[in-house]
Amino acid sequence: MTATVTRLPLPEPEAPPAPDVLSPAPDVAAEPPTPPTADKPGYILESLRRFAGAIVPPIVTIMMLLAVWQWLCADPTALFPSPLSIWEQSRELITDPFFNRGNLDMGLFWHVSTSLQRVAIGFAMAAGVGILVGVIVGANSLAHRAVDPLFQVLRTIPPLAWLPISLAILREAQPSALFVIFITSIWPIIINTAVGVRNLPPDYLNVGRVLQLNPLEMFTKIMLPAATPYIFTGLRIGVGMSWLAIIASEMLLGGVGIGFFIWDQYNASRIADIVVALAWVGGVGFLLDRFIALLGQFAARGAAAS
Amino acid sequence: MSAYLSIEQIDVTFTRGRTVSNVLRNVSLGVDRGDFVTVIGHSGCGKSTLLNVVAGLVEPATGAVIVDGVSVAGPGPDRAVVFQNHSLLPWLSVYENIRIAVDKVFAGKKTGKERHAWVLHNLELVQMIHAKDKRPNEISGGMKQRVGIARALAMEPKVLLLDEPFGALDALTRAHLQDAIAEIHQRLGTTIVMITHDVDEAVLLSDRIVMMTNGPSATIGEILTVPLARPRKRLDLAEDGAYHHCRHQVLEFLYARHASRAA
Ligand SMILES: Nc1ncnc2c1ncn2[C@@H]1O[C@H](COP(=O)(O)OP(=O)(O)O)[C@@H](O)[C@H]1O
Numbered sequence: 001m002t003a004t005v006t007r008l009p010l011p012e013p014e015a016p017p018a019p020d021v022l023s024p025a026p027d028v029a030a031e032p033p034t035p036p037t038a039d040k041p042g043y044i045l046e047s048l049r050r051f052a053g054a055i056v057p058p059i060v061t062i063m064m065l066l067a068v069w070q071w072l073c074a075d076p077t078a079l080f081p082s083p084l085s086i087w088e089q090s091r092e093l094i095t096d097p098f099f100n101r102g103n104l105d106m107g108l109f110w111h112v113s114t115s116l117q118r119v120a121i122g123f124a125m126a127a128g129v130g131i132l133v134g135v136i137v138g139a140n141s142l143a144h145r146a147v148d149p150l151f152q153v154l155r156t157i158p159p160l161a162w163l164p165i166s167l168a169i170l171r172e173a174q175p176s177a178l179f180v181i182f183i184t185s186i187w188p189i190i191i192n193t194a195v196g197v198r199n200l201p202p203d204y205l206n207v208g209r210v211l212q213l214n215p216l217e218m219f220t221k222i223m224l225p226a227a228t229p230y231i232f233t234g235l236r237i238g239v240g241m242s243w244l245a246i247i248a249s250e251m252l253l254g255g256v257g258i259g260f261f262i263w264d265q266y267n268a269s270r271i272a273d274i275v276v277a278l279a280w281v282g283g284v285g286f287l288l289d290r291f292i293a294l295l296g297q298f299a300a301r302g303a304a305a306s
Numbered sequence: 307m308s309a310y311l312s313i314e315q316i317d318v319t320f321t322r323g324r325t326v327s328n329v330l331r332n333v334s335l336g337v338d339r340g341d342f343v344t345v346i347g348h349s350g351c352g353k354s355t356l357l358n359v360v361a362g363l364v365e366p367a368t369g370a371v372i373v374d375g376v377s378v379a380g381p382g383p384d385r386a387v388v389f390q391n392h393s394l395l396p397w398l399s400v401y402e403n404i405r406i407a408v409d410k411v412f413a414g415k416k417t418g419k420e421r422h423a424w425v426l427h428n429l430e431l432v433q434m435i436h437a438k439d440k441r442p443n444e445i446s447g448g449m450k451q452r453v454g455i456a457r458a459l460a461m462e463p464k465v466l467l468l469d470e471p472f473g474a475l476d477a478l479t480r481a482h483l484q485d486a487i488a489e490i491h492q493r494l495g496t497t498i499v500m501i502t503h504d505v506d507e508a509v510l511l512s513d514r515i516v517m518m519t520n521g522p523s524a525t526i527g528e529i530l531t532v533p534l535a536r537p538r539k540r541l542d543l544a545e546d547g548a549y550h551h552c553r554h555q556v557l558e559f560l561y562a563r564h565a566s567r568a569a
């Protein structure tokens with residue numbers, strides 16, 4: 001559950017160097033930049049084919065799994081509902097995520113979006129504080145030695161274990177849920193940011209020193225961008241953990257939210273609804289991870305190995 | 307006495323844990339304005355350390371570096387460095403890599419428009435305009451060094467410091483870059499201190515070749531003046547007696563009198 005392994009972005013093997021300008025005359029290398037053959041007629045077909053190649057295998061896998069599942073649980077006395085009986089029992093839940101009859105009787109979209117709002121707030125706080133602390137800890141070797149062991153211990157504490165403490169301190173459900181998200185997702189962010197800053201090539205710092213950058217410029221123009229790939233590794237682990245944390249803590253806290261919905265349906269013995277909710281949880285968790293990864297790609301742009 | 311760049315009795319020691327190693331001992335060197343000086347010596351003797359002392363990146367135990375009458379205290383853009391491992395910032399484009407330096411050095415002295423033009427001017431100087439929007443990982447090693455040189459030149463340094471800038475390049479690319487730096491030196495009259503381990507490169511480019519003894523406690527063993535007229539043509543030099551004489555003297559220093567123990 002707390003798989004916060006500090007994944008380091010391995011330095012990519014240097015891209016095969018473009019052929020050097022043989023003659024230093026500028027026109028030799030200044031070929032007109034050809035955009036990826038966007039206007040060729042075969043291009044759309046080709047990208048369609050590639051898209052199908054990526055999307056068809058998982059769909060086939062899911063179909064096969066559903067078939068096996070259906071076959072295993074087809075018996076009406078089975079302990080677990082088959083896909084078809086889930087469809088029958090929970091049709092409204094599946095087909096209409098947006099209904100709202102009040103009193104917690106609402107579509108899954110509303111539950112998920114409430115949970116996501118909590119994640120957004122808690123995770124944003126964790127990201128802001130975590131990156132700042134990570135840079136400070138990473139830039140200062142004494143600070144790093146002093147606090148890193150502590151962080152390594154704290155990061156292994158499972159989200160739910162924080163809940164009693166945060167309830168005792170904050171007393172109310174809503175801030176407690178936010179705090180649990182904050183405290184579970186901040187460690188991987190701090191740790192990875194610190195690793196990124198510590199691994200900063202000394203040459204980059206020397207460039208900054210020759211330019212006489214002040215500490216703030218050093219932070220924003222050299223350290224932060226250089227650590228960006230590491231920071232996003234931490235953010236990705238962190239967002240996954242905060243999604244775990246919110247589901248778990250909502251189960252205990254009650255109210256609107258996908259976590260409590262699952263708990264509520266469990267108490268009402270509506271396994272079919274739980275299965276539908278799990279599909280949502282998995283899907284949203286996957287999208288969160290993709291979203292941060294995409295953001296990271298955009299932010300890092302060329303920041304891999306130079 | 308009153309050289310443009312004056313290195314005066316530098317001693318450098320590094321302390322690693324309990325081991326104290328004396329890398330440079332009593333190094334003194336004067337470089338006149340507009341001179342092209344190369345420093346040559348076996349690997350690990352302390353060439354980079356010497357350059358870093360001039361850059362202000364390494365503090366000497368004793369001694370001083372004086373540039374244009376001012377004692378060096380810490381790094382600064384008046385002593386721009388081109389590092390061996392292309393130190394372009396990979397998250398910035400070629401243009402931005404120079405712009406960040408120009409913005410910092412000429413803050414308040416040039417308008418935004420002038421700074422933009424100055425970046426382009428320096429890119430043109432190293433014939434890299436065509437790649438100005440590329441990122442460092444999209445261009446070859448030789449191009450990266452061109453951009454590194456452009457960035458250093460854009461700071462209008464009093465002294466340009468180059469630490470084995472072409473060491474990692476193939477022979478053909480290296481020749482092109484040597485020609486480029488020689489032409490820039492000729493055109494701008496920049497004072498240049500360059501480290502190399504390539505004897506031909508040293509003779510081709512320098513006014514004077516500073517030969518260093520082996521470490522620890524390395525120092526300057528000999529200084530050779532290269533009496534070749536500029537511009538120097540690679541092909542003509544092959545048949546030039548003075549060229550071969552210089553080459554021989556450096557080789558003799560490096561491999562007969564101060565042969566590397568490690569090799
Ligand atoms: N920061 C440092 N700390 C300790 N020793 C160093 C440091 N930098 C360089 N040295 C040592 O100083 C010696 C000279 O290094 P360097 O100047 O890089 O040599 P060169 O550039 O001639 O190959 C080497 O033995 C190296 O191990």
Ligand SMILES: [Mg+2]
Pocket residue numbers: 353354355470
């Ligand atoms: Mg060196």
